[in-house]
Amino acid sequence: MIAKKVLLVGNFGVGKTSLIRRFVLNEFSEDYISTIGVRVSTKIVELNSEKIKLLIWDVAGTKDDEKVPKAYFLGASAAMYVFDLSREETYLNIKSQINTVKELSGLEYITVVGNKKDLLTSTELEKINKIISIPIDLVTSAKDDENVEDAFIALAKQCLK
Incomplete structure:
Protein backbone atom coordinates (compact mmCIF):
# COMPACT_ATOMS: atom_id res chain seq x y z
CA MET A 1 0.00 0.00 0.00
CA ILE A 2 1.19 3.49 -0.79
CA ALA A 3 0.29 6.62 1.14
CA LYS A 4 -0.31 9.91 -0.69
CA LYS A 5 -0.89 13.39 0.67
CA VAL A 6 -3.76 15.19 -1.05
CA LEU A 7 -5.01 18.71 -0.38
CA LEU A 8 -8.48 20.24 -0.33
CA VAL A 9 -8.24 24.01 -0.68
CA GLY A 10 -10.61 26.88 -1.38
CA ASN A 11 -12.40 29.77 0.32
CA PHE A 12 -14.02 29.32 3.72
CA GLY A 13 -17.49 27.80 3.77
CA VAL A 14 -17.35 26.10 0.35
CA GLY A 15 -17.83 22.60 1.78
CA LYS A 16 -14.33 21.11 1.89
CA THR A 17 -14.89 19.55 5.31
CA SER A 18 -18.37 18.33 4.28
CA LEU A 19 -16.94 16.63 1.19
CA ILE A 20 -14.30 14.90 3.33
CA ARG A 21 -16.86 13.82 5.96
CA ARG A 22 -19.12 12.43 3.25
CA PHE A 23 -16.24 10.55 1.61
CA VAL A 24 -14.52 9.22 4.75
CA LEU A 25 -17.47 8.68 7.13
CA ASN A 26 -20.49 8.82 4.76
CA GLU A 27 -21.97 11.53 6.99
CA PHE A 28 -23.35 15.00 6.36
CA SER A 29 -24.14 17.76 8.82
CA GLU A 30 -25.77 21.15 8.18
CA ASP A 31 -23.71 22.59 11.04
CA TYR A 32 -20.87 24.83 9.94
CA ILE A 33 -17.68 24.53 11.94
CA SER A 34 -14.80 26.51 10.55
CA THR A 35 -11.54 24.58 10.13
CA ILE A 36 -8.62 26.23 11.89
CA GLY A 37 -5.23 25.54 10.33
CA VAL A 38 -5.41 22.07 8.83
CA ARG A 39 -7.21 18.81 9.66
CA VAL A 40 -5.97 15.48 8.29
CA SER A 41 -8.27 12.53 7.53
CA THR A 42 -7.40 9.20 5.94
CA LYS A 43 -9.18 6.72 3.72
CA ILE A 44 -7.93 3.76 1.74
CA VAL A 45 -9.09 3.52 -1.87
CA GLU A 46 -8.41 0.81 -4.40
CA LEU A 47 -7.47 1.89 -7.88
CA ASN A 48 -6.22 -0.42 -10.64
CA SER A 49 -5.88 -3.20 -8.03
CA GLU A 50 -3.54 -0.96 -6.00
CA LYS A 51 -4.40 0.23 -2.50
CA ILE A 52 -3.76 3.90 -1.85
CA LYS A 53 -4.00 5.44 1.58
CA LEU A 54 -5.15 9.02 0.98
CA LEU A 55 -3.92 11.44 3.64
CA ILE A 56 -6.51 14.16 3.05
CA TRP A 57 -5.40 17.58 4.24
CA ASP A 58 -8.40 19.84 4.84
CA VAL A 59 -6.71 23.26 4.61
CA ALA A 60 -8.56 26.07 6.38
CA GLY A 61 -10.47 28.31 4.01
CA THR A 62 -9.24 31.83 3.47
CA LYS A 63 -10.24 35.09 1.91
CA ASP A 64 -8.38 36.12 -1.25
CA ASP A 65 -5.93 38.37 0.60
CA GLU A 66 -5.01 35.85 3.31
CA LYS A 67 -2.01 33.60 2.94
CA VAL A 68 -1.92 29.89 3.78
CA PRO A 69 1.38 28.56 5.17
CA LYS A 70 3.48 27.04 2.37
CA ALA A 71 4.33 24.10 4.65
CA TYR A 72 0.76 22.77 4.23
CA PHE A 73 1.42 22.30 0.50
CA LEU A 74 4.81 20.60 0.66
CA GLY A 75 4.87 16.97 -0.41
CA ALA A 76 1.35 16.93 -1.85
CA SER A 77 0.72 14.43 -4.63
CA ALA A 78 -2.58 16.00 -5.70
CA ALA A 79 -4.90 18.87 -4.84
CA MET A 80 -8.58 19.68 -5.20
CA TYR A 81 -9.72 23.29 -5.40
CA VAL A 82 -13.29 23.51 -4.11
CA PHE A 83 -15.65 26.43 -4.71
CA ASP A 84 -19.28 27.03 -3.77
CA LEU A 85 -21.53 27.07 -6.84
CA SER A 86 -24.04 29.22 -4.94
CA ARG A 87 -21.56 31.96 -3.89
CA GLU A 88 -20.07 33.98 -6.73
CA GLU A 89 -17.27 35.39 -4.56
CA THR A 90 -15.81 31.87 -4.26
CA TYR A 91 -15.16 31.58 -7.99
CA LEU A 92 -14.65 35.13 -9.27
CA ASN A 93 -10.84 34.95 -8.90
CA ILE A 94 -10.61 31.19 -9.36
CA LYS A 95 -7.87 31.27 -12.00
CA SER A 96 -5.42 33.26 -9.85
CA GLN A 97 -6.30 31.22 -6.75
CA ILE A 98 -5.55 27.97 -8.56
CA ASN A 99 -2.28 29.43 -9.88
CA THR A 100 -1.33 30.26 -6.28
CA VAL A 101 -2.06 26.64 -5.24
CA LYS A 102 0.08 25.42 -8.16
CA GLU A 103 2.96 27.68 -7.11
CA LEU A 104 2.79 26.65 -3.45
CA VAL A 113 -14.72 20.98 -8.01
CA GLY A 114 -17.89 23.05 -7.77
CA ASN A 115 -19.76 22.02 -4.62
CA LYS A 116 -23.31 22.56 -3.31
CA LYS A 117 -25.02 21.60 -6.56
CA ASP A 118 -28.13 20.85 -4.51
CA LEU A 119 -28.66 24.61 -4.03
CA LEU A 120 -29.00 25.37 -7.76
CA THR A 121 -31.34 24.68 -10.65
CA SER A 122 -29.91 23.24 -13.86
CA THR A 123 -30.39 26.65 -15.55
CA GLU A 124 -28.37 28.39 -12.81
CA LEU A 125 -25.69 25.73 -13.16
CA GLU A 126 -25.41 26.36 -16.92
CA LYS A 127 -24.98 30.12 -16.32
CA ILE A 128 -22.15 29.49 -13.83
CA ASN A 129 -20.38 27.18 -16.29
CA LYS A 130 -20.34 30.06 -18.78
CA ILE A 131 -19.02 32.57 -16.21
CA ILE A 132 -16.15 30.51 -14.84
CA SER A 133 -12.92 31.08 -16.72
CA ILE A 134 -11.51 27.55 -16.34
CA PRO A 135 -12.87 24.03 -16.88
CA ILE A 136 -14.67 22.46 -13.90
CA ASP A 137 -13.71 18.81 -13.40
CA LEU A 138 -16.70 17.82 -11.26
CA VAL A 139 -19.86 19.28 -9.79
CA THR A 140 -20.66 17.78 -6.39
CA SER A 141 -23.12 17.84 -3.53
CA ALA A 142 -21.84 16.63 -0.18
CA LYS A 143 -25.41 16.86 1.10
CA ASP A 144 -26.87 14.61 -1.61
CA ASP A 145 -23.68 12.49 -1.92
CA GLU A 146 -23.43 13.36 -5.61
CA ASN A 147 -20.05 12.83 -7.33
CA VAL A 148 -18.22 12.95 -3.98
CA GLU A 149 -16.50 9.60 -4.38
CA ASP A 150 -15.72 10.43 -8.02
CA ALA A 151 -13.94 13.61 -6.90
CA PHE A 152 -11.68 11.72 -4.51
CA ILE A 153 -11.04 8.95 -7.05
CA ALA A 154 -9.92 11.71 -9.45
CA LEU A 155 -7.46 12.82 -6.75
CA ALA A 156 -6.21 9.27 -6.29
CA LYS A 157 -5.66 8.99 -10.05
CA GLN A 158 -3.67 12.23 -9.99
CA CYS A 159 -1.44 10.69 -7.31
CA LEU A 160 -0.51 7.84 -9.63
CA LYS A 161 0.47 10.02 -12.59
Whole structure:
Protein backbone atom coordinates (compact mmCIF):
# COMPACT_ATOMS: atom_id res chain seq x y z
CA MET A 1 0.00 0.00 0.00
CA ILE A 2 1.19 3.49 -0.79
CA ALA A 3 0.29 6.62 1.14
CA LYS A 4 -0.31 9.91 -0.69
CA LYS A 5 -0.89 13.39 0.67
CA VAL A 6 -3.76 15.19 -1.05
CA LEU A 7 -5.01 18.71 -0.38
CA LEU A 8 -8.48 20.24 -0.33
CA VAL A 9 -8.24 24.01 -0.68
CA GLY A 10 -10.61 26.88 -1.38
CA ASN A 11 -12.40 29.77 0.32
CA PHE A 12 -14.02 29.32 3.72
CA GLY A 13 -17.49 27.80 3.77
CA VAL A 14 -17.35 26.10 0.35
CA GLY A 15 -17.83 22.60 1.78
CA LYS A 16 -14.33 21.11 1.89
CA THR A 17 -14.89 19.55 5.31
CA SER A 18 -18.37 18.33 4.28
CA LEU A 19 -16.94 16.63 1.19
CA ILE A 20 -14.30 14.90 3.33
CA ARG A 21 -16.86 13.82 5.96
CA ARG A 22 -19.12 12.43 3.25
CA PHE A 23 -16.24 10.55 1.61
CA VAL A 24 -14.52 9.22 4.75
CA LEU A 25 -17.47 8.68 7.13
CA ASN A 26 -20.49 8.82 4.76
CA GLU A 27 -21.97 11.53 6.99
CA PHE A 28 -23.35 15.00 6.36
CA SER A 29 -24.14 17.76 8.82
CA GLU A 30 -25.77 21.15 8.18
CA ASP A 31 -23.71 22.59 11.04
CA TYR A 32 -20.87 24.83 9.94
CA ILE A 33 -17.68 24.53 11.94
CA SER A 34 -14.80 26.51 10.55
CA THR A 35 -11.54 24.58 10.13
CA ILE A 36 -8.62 26.23 11.89
CA GLY A 37 -5.23 25.54 10.33
CA VAL A 38 -5.41 22.07 8.83
CA ARG A 39 -7.21 18.81 9.66
CA VAL A 40 -5.97 15.48 8.29
CA SER A 41 -8.27 12.53 7.53
CA THR A 42 -7.40 9.20 5.94
CA LYS A 43 -9.18 6.72 3.72
CA ILE A 44 -7.93 3.76 1.74
CA VAL A 45 -9.09 3.52 -1.87
CA GLU A 46 -8.41 0.81 -4.40
CA LEU A 47 -7.47 1.89 -7.88
CA ASN A 48 -6.22 -0.42 -10.64
CA SER A 49 -5.88 -3.20 -8.03
CA GLU A 50 -3.54 -0.96 -6.00
CA LYS A 51 -4.40 0.23 -2.50
CA ILE A 52 -3.76 3.90 -1.85
CA LYS A 53 -4.00 5.44 1.58
CA LEU A 54 -5.15 9.02 0.98
CA LEU A 55 -3.92 11.44 3.64
CA ILE A 56 -6.51 14.16 3.05
CA TRP A 57 -5.40 17.58 4.24
CA ASP A 58 -8.40 19.84 4.84
CA VAL A 59 -6.71 23.26 4.61
CA ALA A 60 -8.56 26.07 6.38
CA GLY A 61 -10.47 28.31 4.01
CA THR A 62 -9.24 31.83 3.47
CA LYS A 63 -10.24 35.09 1.91
CA ASP A 64 -8.38 36.12 -1.25
CA ASP A 65 -5.93 38.37 0.60
CA GLU A 66 -5.01 35.85 3.31
CA LYS A 67 -2.01 33.60 2.94
CA VAL A 68 -1.92 29.89 3.78
CA PRO A 69 1.38 28.56 5.17
CA LYS A 70 3.48 27.04 2.37
CA ALA A 71 4.33 24.10 4.65
CA TYR A 72 0.76 22.77 4.23
CA PHE A 73 1.42 22.30 0.50
CA LEU A 74 4.81 20.60 0.66
CA GLY A 75 4.87 16.97 -0.41
CA ALA A 76 1.35 16.93 -1.85
CA SER A 77 0.72 14.43 -4.63
CA ALA A 78 -2.58 16.00 -5.70
CA ALA A 79 -4.90 18.87 -4.84
CA MET A 80 -8.58 19.68 -5.20
CA TYR A 81 -9.72 23.29 -5.40
CA VAL A 82 -13.29 23.51 -4.11
CA PHE A 83 -15.65 26.43 -4.71
CA ASP A 84 -19.28 27.03 -3.77
CA LEU A 85 -21.53 27.07 -6.84
CA SER A 86 -24.04 29.22 -4.94
CA ARG A 87 -21.56 31.96 -3.89
CA GLU A 88 -20.07 33.98 -6.73
CA GLU A 89 -17.27 35.39 -4.56
CA THR A 90 -15.81 31.87 -4.26
CA TYR A 91 -15.16 31.58 -7.99
CA LEU A 92 -14.65 35.13 -9.27
CA ASN A 93 -10.84 34.95 -8.90
CA ILE A 94 -10.61 31.19 -9.36
CA LYS A 95 -7.87 31.27 -12.00
CA SER A 96 -5.42 33.26 -9.85
CA GLN A 97 -6.30 31.22 -6.75
CA ILE A 98 -5.55 27.97 -8.56
CA ASN A 99 -2.28 29.43 -9.88
CA THR A 100 -1.33 30.26 -6.28
CA VAL A 101 -2.06 26.64 -5.24
CA LYS A 102 0.08 25.42 -8.16
CA GLU A 103 2.96 27.68 -7.11
CA LEU A 104 2.79 26.65 -3.45
CA SER A 105 2.38 22.93 -4.12
CA GLY A 106 4.54 22.53 -7.21
CA LEU A 107 1.67 20.58 -8.82
CA GLU A 108 0.98 21.08 -12.51
CA TYR A 109 -2.67 20.06 -12.35
CA ILE A 110 -5.34 20.90 -9.76
CA THR A 111 -8.73 19.14 -9.75
CA VAL A 112 -11.47 21.80 -9.79
CA VAL A 113 -14.72 20.98 -8.01
CA GLY A 114 -17.89 23.05 -7.77
CA ASN A 115 -19.76 22.02 -4.62
CA LYS A 116 -23.31 22.56 -3.31
CA LYS A 117 -25.02 21.60 -6.56
CA ASP A 118 -28.13 20.85 -4.51
CA LEU A 119 -28.66 24.61 -4.03
CA LEU A 120 -29.00 25.37 -7.76
CA THR A 121 -31.34 24.68 -10.65
CA SER A 122 -29.91 23.24 -13.86
CA THR A 123 -30.39 26.65 -15.55
CA GLU A 124 -28.37 28.39 -12.81
CA LEU A 125 -25.69 25.73 -13.16
CA GLU A 126 -25.41 26.36 -16.92
CA LYS A 127 -24.98 30.12 -16.32
CA ILE A 128 -22.15 29.49 -13.83
CA ASN A 129 -20.38 27.18 -16.29
CA LYS A 130 -20.34 30.06 -18.78
CA ILE A 131 -19.02 32.57 -16.21
CA ILE A 132 -16.15 30.51 -14.84
CA SER A 133 -12.92 31.08 -16.72
CA ILE A 134 -11.51 27.55 -16.34
CA PRO A 135 -12.87 24.03 -16.88
CA ILE A 136 -14.67 22.46 -13.90
CA ASP A 137 -13.71 18.81 -13.40
CA LEU A 138 -16.70 17.82 -11.26
CA VAL A 139 -19.86 19.28 -9.79
CA THR A 140 -20.66 17.78 -6.39
CA SER A 141 -23.12 17.84 -3.53
CA ALA A 142 -21.84 16.63 -0.18
CA LYS A 143 -25.41 16.86 1.10
CA ASP A 144 -26.87 14.61 -1.61
CA ASP A 145 -23.68 12.49 -1.92
CA GLU A 146 -23.43 13.36 -5.61
CA ASN A 147 -20.05 12.83 -7.33
CA VAL A 148 -18.22 12.95 -3.98
CA GLU A 149 -16.50 9.60 -4.38
CA ASP A 150 -15.72 10.43 -8.02
CA ALA A 151 -13.94 13.61 -6.90
CA PHE A 152 -11.68 11.72 -4.51
CA ILE A 153 -11.04 8.95 -7.05
CA ALA A 154 -9.92 11.71 -9.45
CA LEU A 155 -7.46 12.82 -6.75
CA ALA A 156 -6.21 9.27 -6.29
CA LYS A 157 -5.66 8.99 -10.05
CA GLN A 158 -3.67 12.23 -9.99
CA CYS A 159 -1.44 10.69 -7.31
CA LEU A 160 -0.51 7.84 -9.63
CA LYS A 161 0.47 10.02 -12.59
